[in-house]
Amino acid sequence: MxxxxxxxxxxxxxxxxxxxxxxxxxxxxxxxxxxxxxxxxxxxxxxxxxxxxxxxxxxxxxxxxxxxxxxxxxxxxxxxxxxxxxxxxxxxxxxxxxxxxxxxxxxxxxxxxxxxxxxxxxxxxxxxxxxxxxxxxxxxxxxxxxxxxxxxxxxxxxxxxxxxxxxxxxxxxxxxxxxxxxxxxxxxxxxxxxxxxxxxxxxxxxxxxxxxxxxxxxxxxxxxxxxxxxxxxxxxxxxxxxxxxxxxxxxxxxxxxxxxxxxxxxxxxxxxxxxxxxxxxxxxxxxxxxxxxxxxxxxxxxxxxxxxTVQETLLGYGLEAPRTVARLVLDWRPDLLFAPVVVLAVTGYLAGVRRLRRRGDHWPPGRVVAWIAGWAVVLVVTSSGIGVYAPGTFSLHMVTHMALNMFAPVLLVLGAPVTLALRALPAGAHGEVPGARDWVAALVHAPVTRFFAHPAVAAVLFAGSFYALYFSDLFGEAMLFHWAHQLMKVHFLVSGYLFAWVVIGADRTPRRLPHLARLGVLFAVMPFHAFFGVIVMSKQTVIGYTYYHYLDVWWAGDLLTDQRLGGGIAWASGEIPMLVMVIALLVRWARDDERRARRADRHGAGELDAYNAMLAELAARRN
Missing domain, CATH: 1.20.1630 (Formate dehydrogenase/DMSO reductase fold)
Structure with a gap:
């Protein structure tokens, strides 16, 4: 009181x-x-x-x-x-x-x-x-x-x-x-x-x-x-x-x-x-x-x-200076939502790897590189000059969209963070008391996780959100508010991670799919990104016109031309991470088949040894 x-x-x-x-x-x-x-x-x-x-x-x-x-x-x-x-x-x-x-x-x-x-x-x-x-x-x-x-x-x-x-x-x-x-x-x-x-x-x-x-x-x-x-x-x-x-x-x-x-x-x-x-x-x-x-x-x-000013009211800062390669590289403005997440994610991951190595366990260096590279992509497209200038033009916005939705998630899932957490985090103390490892396992297998990790749900969120966002008034309204713009970025990253996790994730998902089914899901989604880019390039109206009209970036040029450039970026850049996912899936498929073959060989060798031992025992009895 x-x-x-x-x-x-x-x-x-x-x-x-x-x-x-x-x-x-x-x-x-x-x-x-x-x-x-x-x-x-x-x-x-x-x-x-x-x-x-x-x-x-x-x-x-x-x-x-x-x-x-x-x-x-x-x-x-x-x-x-x-x-x-x-x-x-x-x-x-x-x-x-x-x-x-x-x-x-x-x-x-x-x-x-x-x-x-x-x-x-x-x-x-x-x-x-x-x-x-x-x-x-x-x-x-x-x-x-x-x-x-x-x-x-x-x-x-x-x-x-x-x-x-x-x-x-x-x-x-x-x-x-x-x-x-x-x-x-x-x-x-x-x-x-x-x-x-x-x-x-x-x-x-x-x-x-x-x-x-x-x-x-x-x-x-x-x-x-x-x-x-x-x-x-x-x-x-x-x-x-x-x-x-x-x-x-x-x-x-x-x-x-x-x-x-x-x-x-x-x-x-x-x-x-x-x-x-x-x-x-x-x-x-x-x-x-x-x-x-x-x-x-x-x-x-x-x-x-x-x-x-009007630009400061919409963005928090001005875009009076035209974008150049030097400004895209050097003009950093930290995104205080994503930048701390990047630091915490990388630091926690490295701490987990260090704990494993201290007790003598191995963790593949390639996974560490993939995890750090994925978060580096997130940091660059949200806090560097790319992130600063992205709200000013549709083409740069599409660069950040594709990076958060496709490039970064592919790298992050290859880092296998859930597997690392289950191996590095401490188990519950005092027998019946659950600990951090139990919490992670419970969340991974929770009903809500099983729902969003369903291949159909993950695919719809991944590909369908493009059409729902850009071919309605949602994009123009969201860009007028900072919180909605940040929520859009979070959606890009999370939906991309879910899809990549289901298709090529090194971590086991709540719903295990055969590799052939994963390949089918991937090929089923691939055309939607290409169609999206083609539709954007052929549109005759400006997406989010009111927002870009208010922003009035003088150096952006013709809005429709810049929008067509953004559609071309979506069409072209979508093929690279999709190709990476196909290769990663095929490699994982081959490794799993090789692992199963070795396991079968060991099992067959054991059965052969037992059969030979039985024959030797029978021969000894006859003698």
Whole structure:
């Protein structure tokens, strides 16, 4: 209770001292009740969301489970705590819909409660729709959490809850203005990390209230989780704040509050790192949460001091300089969503290989090279000049699309990451307690994985998404929003990985296909990429015309000509990875046949030896 009061008091103090936060943005003032009310509702929603997400993560990965996927008593209690928080989160998210609409429209919340006012406001602004999406995710997480009796259900609820955190983030103030690409990507790390940390701490304290004797394994897992969350939140939060404030805005109220929030977060992380006084850690995290919500109320100095151009409004940066080979190679702008994933994936993979080699096990160097090369492709097309200039023209966008959807996945699946994880990760401790290896195995064989790894589903997602995205209004709408553009990239990479995993993956899939069937799936999909490129080259209308018209890149030339170039890139570049997949599949087929032949020879030699021994025994008896 003290922690909640502390966070609320800090929030109300900042809102009271903020003054007029609407006129600098060109918005009307909805009144003090709406301003204070929305701030309080958002704090309640964030706290309840943290309790839901963190409680579910605690139940899934901190509280020791049981073999077979059954929940332990501690995991069950944490899940029920998360379910209660989810109910509160659902209610707060629904209340936030009219409040966010009132703030966007500059009207008292009492007026936006009327359908004739609320519905047009929701259609014209993004944040009310974001809170509605959060409410849907919270409702699903509530239903799963209350019905959860197995580990997989808890993980599914946790994934839904974490996804539900994101819509208000990607449509808030971090999503507009110059540098919004950096700020939004940073907050996509910060909010889940801070929420899981706070919620897991609440679950730990609830466990302490029931029994002060906590197993060492629970404390060890919580400390590891809290340290990862602390490092992630302590790095990503200031990055987003600095982008929004700019150096010349750090001396005002916004910069002061950002410094206070960062200092409190570091103090909480220091307390968690030492593993002492969890109650003090909770108070500090509550103060940090209050400061975070208060930052969403204040006007970021960068908005006022550095008005954004049209290109900066759409992309976060400008494309005034024409693209050249030198700029494509040297003009790097880190994608703060993908770049950390690349670093973590490569580092974790190399750590696994090192663990295998330390205990004397062999891991093929070719797999290491393939894994690193695959992530290198992802890094180059998202953070180098190619990624910077890709939103400016359809042809460069198609380069990134094909690289993420076809080139990188082929290399990544040849790295066999699941096999490495199952061999390198530690097994469960204390006999009946599952560990990281058990978690990976359970997720690989989960029903949702079996569904998406079905050859028909993987093939439709891989080839069909081209047609659904580019031959409808979806592409043009998605390019207008940074979060939708990032989601598009994630879809390219994941759908490509699923298909490559099913066809040529070195890891065993939940549904094992004969090599002939895999070859048939591959040949069935190949024409769709060629047809897609031909259709794009022959189209007489510009795909995503509104977006490219708004962007107005002067050096891009004729949009239709550039689009035809993009279709040619899709047609030509699609053949190379398909050929690589065919070769890789044939090589794997030959190796498997050779392995089976050797096994049969060994089996036949054993039978021959037994037959000869029998004849020798019979001959000895006759003599």
């Amino acid at each position: 003290a922690s909640a009061v502390a966070g609320l008091a800090l929030l109300l103090l900042v809102v009271g001292l903020a003054g007029d936060v609407y006129t600098p943005l060109g918005n009307a003032d909805p009144g003090a009740p709406t301003t204070y009310g929305f701030a309080v509702v958002r704090l309640v929603a964030d706290a309840a969301a943290a309790g839901c997400c963190g409680g579910l993560v605690f139940a899934a990965f901190v509280a020791p489970g049981r073999r077979g996927g059954a929940l332990s008593a501690d995991a069950f209690a944490a899940t029920r705590l998360a379910a209660g928080c989810a109910v509160c989160w659902l209610g707060a998210a629904l209340v936030a819909v009219p409040f966010s609409a009132a703030v966007a429209a500059g009207l008292p919340v009492s007026r936006t409660l009327r359908p004739e006012v609320l519905l047009p406001t929701m259609s014209a602004t993004e944040e009310p729709k974001a809170w509605l999406c959060t409410a849907v995710a919270a409702a699903l997480a509530t239903a799963l959490a209350f019905s959860a009796m197995t580990w997989r259900t808890v993980v599914s609820a946790a994934v839904l809850a974490v996804v539900g955190l994101l819509p208000p983030v990607v449509t808030g103030r971090v999503s507009v203005g110059a540098g919004h690409d950096l700020a939004t990507n940073a907050m996509l790390w910060h909010v889940p990390a801070a929420s899981v940390w706070l919620g897991a701490l609440i679950a730990l304290l609830a466990r302490l209230r029931r029994d002060t004797a906590i197993p060492d394994l629970v404390l060890l897992r919580y400390r590891r989780l809290s340290r990862w969350c602390f490092v992630t939140a302590a790095v990503s939060g200031p990055v987003a704040g600095l982008v929004l404030a700019r150096p010349d805005g750090l001396l005002g109220g916004y910069g002061l509050l950002l410094a206070v929030q960062t200092a409190v977060l570091v103090a909480a992380g220091t307390t968690a790192w030492r593993g002492r006084r969890p109650a003090a850690e909770l108070v500090l995290l509550a103060l940090s949460a209050g400061a975070s919500v208060a930052l969403t109320v204040l006007v970021p100095p960068g908005f006022v001091n550095h008005p954004a």
